Amino acid sequence: MRKPDLALNHSHRSIILNPAYFLNHLRQAAVFRWLERYSEAARSAMTADYMYWLSGGSEQHISKLIKLYWQAMIEEAITREESFSVMYTPFATKAKADKIDKMKEAFSKKHPDYVEYIYTDPHGLHILPQTADWASLPPQQYLLTLGFKNKDVGKFLEKMSSKKLPSFSEHRAPFSPLTREESVRHLETVGKKILPIMDFIRGTKLTESFSACSGVIEKLQYASLLSRLQRVKEQSQVINQAMAELATIPYLQDISQQDAELLQSLMADAMDTLEGRSDKERVWNKIQKVGIIEDFLYHLEDSFLKTKKLRTARRQKMKMKRLQSVQQH
The missing domain is CATH 1.25.40 (Serine Threonine Protein Phosphatase 5, Tetratricopeptide repeat)
Structure with a gap:
């Protein structure tokens, strides 16, 4: 070729x-x-x-x-x-927490070098070619368990998979843009560590259970990173691939009215980007901003609750000390 x-x-x-x-x-x-x-x-x-x-x-x-x-x-x-290893487990009904724990235990025994972080795809309806029979609805399904050598990559993947509309960002300051250095570092993380794992997961996953456009949104957000760093040829290729996936989605699964509208908006913005029309913010960037703000608010709340818990514990400790002091005198 x-x-x-x-x-x-x-x-x-x-x-x-x-x-x-x-x-x-x-x-x-x-x-x-x-x-x-x-x-x-x-x-x-x-x-x-x-x-x-x-x-x-x-x-x-x-x-x-x-x-x-x-x-x-x-x-x-x-x-x-x-960087990771995998295990497929056949299942017929929704996996409960105890079942997932058993899968993780079995994975640890089978792949002891990949136990820094073990993640089972909770939304997975994975299909393997050995047992795929499209005429049988649904065909034999599997749960996918992944084990990582790098704990941070596994955590980031699980965090992303828990969102209905995922965002590719660890940016903690929602109202300030990424610097060039941050963009380069983020591009490296996403392009070489996160996207390859997501591509692997989707290699046995025909449909998406959260949002029909999941998996494509991340690619378009990655394309925006490439654009920010003026890697125009790569950006164009990623957008073309995303548009091909968007065009295919309605043939793979039934989609809701909300997903249909999102799909049309993504396709229109992708076409505008390829044709050089940049007069408005892209849908996938808006989704990313919402995700960053949600993460920011979550971290604020988490920090507040931890501080409140520490203060309560400190007050309780001081109160106990005063009581002991009074009793001694």
Whole structure:
């Protein structure tokens, strides 16, 4: 492949024009594989297989080949990953806290080098190619448990996954912009540590349970970081990929009116950004600002409650000392 960047952008645009055609997703998977972006290749292959079934494809050998490709991409992604390890557990009903604790215990025994932080995706309806049968609704589902060598990465991921509309920011000052140095550092964290994990999670997760646009919003927020640092070519590629995913969402799951309106707004703003129209703030940046303000208020409240608890404990201690002093005299 002589020009992989052009091939990737072409595959994204083909999906935007015709998201229901399974070969468009398969071509995208092939380019991702060539670029060694195996988790994203896995998701593209999974989507291709689902689209083949959805459009009435009945040749079992074609679906089997796509599933084998999907499986190979997942296995390659796991083999090459050094910062985390994974475990899939089949389940039929919603996992309760005690069940998740048992999964984490089993994970610790199986992967002792990845126990700095263990996280089970609570919203996961993960599907593996070995047991995927789209005609069986729902197909066999799995819970995904991830173990990390870096505790901070695991905590950040869990924090993000608990939000309906996630924001890619650890910025604690909601009313002041990031400095260039902060932007570079944040880009490094998001691009090399967080996004690859999220891409891996989505390689076996066809639909989103919180918001249909989760997973795409983060990519668009990442594109804004790239823009701030004037990395225009990368920004354009990320936005094209996000638009391809947005175009595909209505084919993968039923979406609410609220999600449909959000999807349309994201798509319109993404198109405006690509065409150089920057006269208004983008939807994904507004979502990020709301997330930063919510985090800021949460930390203020948490700090206040901790201080209040310390003061109460100190007063109680002083009161006990005075009582002991009176009793002694």
